[in-house]
Amino acid sequence: MAVAQPAATAQFVLVAASFAALTYAFVTSDFSLRLVTLNSHTLKPMLYKVSGVWGNHEGSLLLWVLILAGFGASAAWFGQGLPPTLRARVLAVQASVSVAFYVFILFTSNPFLRLETPPMNGQDLNPLLQDPGLAFHPPFLYLGYVGLSMAFSFAVAALIEGRVDAAWGRWVRPWTLAAWVFLPIGIALGSWWAYFELGWGGFWVWDPGENASFMPWLLAAALLHSAIVVEKREALKSWTILLAILAFGFSLIGTFIVRSGVLTSVHAFANDPDRGVLILLILAIFLGGALTLYAFRAGSLEARGVFGMVSRESVLVVNNVLLAVSCFVVFIGTIWPLVSELVFDRTVSVGPPFFDAVFKPFMGALAAVLPLGAVMPWKRGKLQKAMQPLWGVLALSMAVGALVWSLQTGKSILAPLGFILAVWVIGGAVAELITRTGRGSWDNRLQRLTRLPGADWGKALAHAGLGVTTLGISALIAWKVEDIRVAQIDQGYDVSGYEVTLRDVSQVEGPNYLSTMATIDIAQDGQHIATLQPEKRIYPVAGMPTTEAAIDNGVFRDLYLVIGDQQENGGWAVRTYIKPFANWIWAGCMIMALGGFASLMDRRHRVAAGARKTAPQGVPAE
Amino acid sequence: MRTLVFLIAVTFATAAWALDPSEMLPDAGQEQRARALDHELRCVQCQSETIASSNADWARDARRAVREQIASGKTDQEVKAFFVARYGEIVLMTPSTGGVNLILWIAGPLMLLVALGTGAAYIRRRDPATAADAPLTDRDEARLREILDE
Numbered sequence: 001m002a003v004a005q006p007a008a009t010a011q012f013v014l015v016a017a018s019f020a021a022l023t024y025a026f027v028t029s030d031f032s033l034r035l036v037t038l039n040s041h042t043l044k045p046m047l048y049k050v051s052g053v054w055g056n057h058e059g060s061l062l063l064w065v066l067i068l069a070g071f072g073a074s075a076a077w078f079g080q081g082l083p084p085t086l087r088a089r090v091l092a093v094q095a096s097v098s099v100a101f102y103v104f105i106l107f108t109s110n111p112f113l114r115l116e117t118p119p120m121n122g123q124d125l126n127p128l129l130q131d132p133g134l135a136f137h138p139p140f141l142y143l144g145y146v147g148l149s150m151a152f153s154f155a156v157a158a159l160i161e162g163r164v165d166a167a168w169g170r171w172v173r174p175w176t177l178a179a180w181v182f183l184p185i186g187i188a189l190g191s192w193w194a195y196f197e198l199g200w201g202g203f204w205v206w207d208p209g210e211n212a213s214f215m216p217w218l219l220a221a222a223l224l225h226s227a228i229v230v231e232k233r234e235a236l237k238s239w240t241i242l243l244a245i246l247a248f249g250f251s252l253i254g255t256f257i258v259r260s261g262v263l264t265s266v267h268a269f270a271n272d273p274d275r276g277v278l279i280l281l282i283l284a285i286f287l288g289g290a291l292t293l294y295a296f297r298a299g300s301l302e303a304r305g306v307f308g309m310v311s312r313e314s315v316l317v318v319n320n321v322l323l324a325v326s327c328f329v330v331f332i333g334t335i336w337p338l339v340s341e342l343v344f345d346r347t348v349s350v351g352p353p354f355f356d357a358v359f360k361p362f363m364g365a366l367a368a369v370l371p372l373g374a375v376m377p378w379k380r381g382k383l384q385k386a387m388q389p390l391w392g393v394l395a396l397s398m399a400v401g402a403l404v405w406s407l408q409t410g411k412s413i414l415a416p417l418g419f420i421l422a423v424w425v426i427g428g429a430v431a432e433l434i435t436r437t438g439r440g441s442w443d444n445r446l447q448r449l450t451r452l453p454g455a456d457w458g459k460a461l462a463h464a465g466l467g468v469t470t471l472g473i474s475a476l477i478a479w480k481v482e483d484i485r486v487a488q489i490d491q492g493y494d495v496s497g498y499e500v501t502l503r504d505v506s507q508v509e510g511p512n513y514l515s516t517m518a519t520i521d522i523a524q525d526g527q528h529i530a531t532l533q534p535e536k537r538i539y540p541v542a543g544m545p546t547t548e549a550a551i552d553n554g555v556f557r558d559l560y561l562v563i564g565d566q567q568e569n570g571g572w573a574v575r576t577y578i579k580p581f582a583n584w585i586w587a588g589c590m591i592m593a594l595g596g597f598a599s600l601m602d603r604r605h606r607v608a609a610g611a612r613k614t615a616p617q618g619v620p621a622e
Numbered sequence: 623m624r625t626l627v628f629l630i631a632v633t634f635a636t637a638a639w640a641l642d643p644s645e646m647l648p649d650a651g652q653e654q655r656a657r658a659l660d661h662e663l664r665c666v667q668c669q670s671e672t673i674a675s676s677n678a679d680w681a682r683d684a685r686r687a688v689r690e691q692i693a694s695g696k697t698d699q700e701v702k703a704f705f706v707a708r709y710g711e712i713v714l715m716t717p718s719t720g721g722v723n724l725i726l727w728i729a730g731p732l733m734l735l736v737a738l739g740t741g742a743a744y745i746r747r748r749d750p751a752t753a754a755d756a757p758l759t760d761r762d763e764a765r766l767r768e769i770l771d772e
Contacts, residue, residue, distance in 0.1 A: 200675050207670040235748060306750045314745045321737040329730035336717070336726045344722045349664045351672065351715025358730050482657075486643045564642060573643050 002084075004091040005076040011098065012066075012073035019053075019066045022111055026053050032118040035059060035111045040122040041541055043512040044130070051135035058111035060138055064255065065101045067139075067146040071175070072098065075150060082171060089157035090150075097149055100282045108275045127513065127539035127546050133193035141186030141213055145251040147179025148216055151223060152248035155241045156290050159297045164237045169230030172244065174600055176227060180220040181596035184465075187213050188589035199547035201560050201577045203476070203585060206355040211334045212254030215327050219247035222323035225316050232378060233305035233313055238298040239320070245290045250327070252283055308380035315373030319366065326362035330355065367421040367470055370463060371428020375435065389435045393427035408479065418474020425467030429460040458599025462592045469588025475581035486571040492523075495576045498559065499523040503531075505563070505572055513537045515548075518563040518572065522552065534563040558582040641674065645682070647689050656689050659701055663688070664713050672715060 022035075026049050031037045039059075040052045048055075054063040072094040079087045105111070154172040158164045190213070195203045204210060223243040229236040307313040333350045340346045371393065376386045387394075401420035408415055436452055437445035483495045492501035504519040515535045522530045532550035539546070552559040557580045564573025641660070647653040660674035667680040673688075684705070691701045705713045717723045 198675065202675060205670070205675070236744075306748050307745075309745060309749050313748070317741045317745055321734070321741045325730065325734045325737050328733050332726060332729045340722065340726075346722065347710060347712045348717045348723065349670070349712050349715055350717050350726070351664060351670070353662070353716040354726075358727075484641055484643055484646065567644060 002088075004088040004095075008069075008072045008076040008091050008095065011095065012069040015062075015066050015069040018112075019062055022059060022062060023050060023053050026050065029122065030118075031120075031122055032114055033111075034113045034115050037115060037119055037122045041512065042121055043541070045511060047132065047135055048130045054138045054142075058105070058109045060142075061101065061105050061109050062111055063139065064142055064146060065098060065105065067142050068094070068098050068101065068149055071147060071150050075153075075175070079171075086157055086161060086168075086171075089160055090153045093153040093156045094149060097153070097286060100285065104275075104278050104282065108278055121541075123541065127537070127542050127544050130539075131193055131197055133189050133197070137186055137189040137193060139186075140182050140189060142255075144179050144181075144183030144186050144220075145213075145216060145255055147175060147182060148220060148244075148248040148251050150175035151179070151220075151244040152286075152290070155244035156293065159241060159290075159293045162297055162300055164230065164241060164301050166231050166234055169227045169232075169234075169240070173224070173227045173231060176220060176223050176244075176247075177596050177600045180217070180224055181593050181600065183213065183217040183220060184589040184592045184596075187217060188586045192586050195582070196549050196551055196560075197546070199549055199562050200575070201480070201549070201558075201579055201582070203582070206330075206333070206352045208334050211330050211355075212250075215250040215330055215334075216247055216254055218323050218327040218330070219243060219250055222320045222327075223247050225319050225323075229305075229313055229316050233307065235305040235307065235313060236317070236320075237301040238294075241298065241301065242294060243320075243324070245287070245294060249283075249287045249290075250331075252286065305379075307378070310376070310381045310383055310386075312373065312376045312378045312381070315369060315376050318369055319373060322362050322366045322369075326359060326366075329358045329362070333358070363470070364417070364421060367425050367466065370425055370466070371431070374428060374459065374463060375432050389431045390428060393424060393431050396427055397421070397423035412478045414474050415478035418470055418478070422467045422471035422474070425470065426464045429464040429467070433457075433460045454598045454600075454602035458595045458597070458602065461595030461598055463595070465588045465591030465593075465595055467588070468584050468591055472581045472584030472586075472588060476579055476585065479578075479580045481576075481578040483576040485574060486567045486569070487574040488569075488571045492521075496578060497524060498529075498576075498578070499526075500561075500574070500576055502572060502574055505566075508535070510537070512541065513539045516563065518561075518574070520550070520561055520563075520574070522559055530559065532559070532561045534561045536563055553583060555583070556581060641685060642682075645685055645689065647693060649693075652689075652692050655698060656685075656692050659688050659692075659698060660685055662702065662715050663705055664715050666709055666713060 022033075024030075025033050025036050026040055027046070029036065029040060029042050029049070031040075035056060035058055036052075039056045040049055044052070052059070054060045072091060075087070075090055075094065079090070082090070151172055154168070154175065158168050187210075190210070191203045194205070195201055223240065226236045226240040226243055230240050305313070333355055336350050337348055340348050371390055372386060375389060397420045400423045401416040404419045405416040433449065433452070433456070434445075436456055437448040439445075481496050483500075485493070487493065487500070487502040489502055489504065492499050494500075499522070501521045501523070502518060503521055506517055506519075508515045508517045515537045517533050517535045520532050520534065521528060522532065530552040532552055534550040535548040537546050537548055538544070547562055550561045557578055560577035560579055562575040562577075564575060566572055641657075647656060657674065661672050663673045663684060665671050665673045665676035665678055665681040665684065667678045668676045671678075671681075673681040673684045687704075688701055691704055696704070702714065711718065717726060719727050
């Protein structure tokens, strides 16, 4: 048992060494490595040489196991307060997951394969991926995905021990929280990249890759909330264990089923059967094994706490129902094309209209109950009393909704609804913080506000972040403006109040690309507000063109310009988009992550994490 | 040499980019409908992209076909039917509700009902007020009598 700790550390050091070796090969452009040849080039800027390490299947797997080993090692270092048997079991489960992936890497995805005759230069990384947003997208996403492996390991270890109590809930929460903090950062980076790189300002298209990152986030959010119930009230135990298993299960499904290409085409799977079969095997062993264990042990996890119909516990059950079912809906939509083709021999697409239709109601319902649930007392509450601090917020949100409805031209119901929910959620978070300061003079209350525990701040911030994102999404979808036309040099035109004038188009040479760069002036009411330079680039080595949109960022709107081809009459195709509240989407994600971070910093996690209420009863012989 | 590279760049670049002004219909109302349809149709050459956002040649041809059909007076439904007849159901971004696809559409609502039911049952069980009042089942009663007899 005592071996687990140094073993976890050694494992991390060794994986880190191999990751460092691969990074070194990329940085020094060592083309004797097949992977470097396929994904790098000497002309590439240093940032993208480094990000090239994980910009491909093999390298990204190495990053995955590095993070997996990192989490294992940090559990060994920070888990000093854990009972030794639980810690050893957690580390053992974590390490067994690692072993499965070492096998996978060694036999199907070895990044260190050599070429017999190294070429003079590499084949470059896909130019679409050469972007700061995307360079850091995978590491954050993986930190989130793989972080959930800790929740999984804790769940399986608890099942083996046959004991889940308040202390377990407290131990598993920081790890889930850490994973959950990284996921929205990763998702937001990817969505932000899609927004400015794909050239039409789409920020979310529900493609399998996006869904794969979104499902673990939904389940991790559910897990965070249910683990609170375990910690505070010793209820929802077996459900929380199941969630922990499923959350990591979805991470596995996410990374690997998508990596194997199964979801984009059944045929991609057949092209590389080794990888696919091994992936399925890993999934079957870990998910199947954990679920079987769960089936045997779940019955013994008797809940202790009792609570009334109207209570925080009940609201958190509702929260879990909504989050889990919304995840299920996304899952069904994501795998349906595959199921339909394999089972019913019917090829269908499941696109954004489906997901929008089935997913939005869940988020609406979640936002509607959130502020009330957040102030509801544990055990037994009264609806009227809980609503007391919220009546003002409710009135405010309705007023804002009415105002938005009367001001907008298109009369879509989406924007007013989005604003009502957003103001309700953000206002609710503020109202809760204010009530937490109690009574007395404002000076006193302000002082108390700064001394509130990190968990309270974290909760308010995370909830407010969700409100901000909701507002951004609904405003952007309801009010975006698109204008596509042929622009002549120096002939201005109007796009909903903005005067757009194409001034010049010229050819520019970048470090590893050639660019056609337009210069466009934007004015409003005769006042010059911005000069933007959208580009279209061609990366000769990869032979691929990309658009580089130029964006004038604003708090209430983005002006988004794209230059197209030259037309027969000498003019240029110019696409102008006005994206209202676009930045609020990602700002909300960052606020959520900040909230998670604040909660993670709560001293409760550091001080009390090791203090078990009752001494462990007997140590099983091992 | 540099001119040559630029020439190559230009040839590549012309093959790209979603909806070009030259493709657009002169009638604003018709163009509006065409754009809505662009978002409903999938580019079969690409991975989960609509013909509205795709830069592929196939998507460009599809956008032209959409506009030709609309200009010739077809309804949105007829345009979709035109594409389904040629490329199969896969071109529709919104799956139909017919046949086995019904499973896809009702799975979510059904699961929600099940989850709400399970959640409500759980909450009721944990509620001290209702839990105490709940009458014993026949089996429980028999078991209780058994224990009391012993």
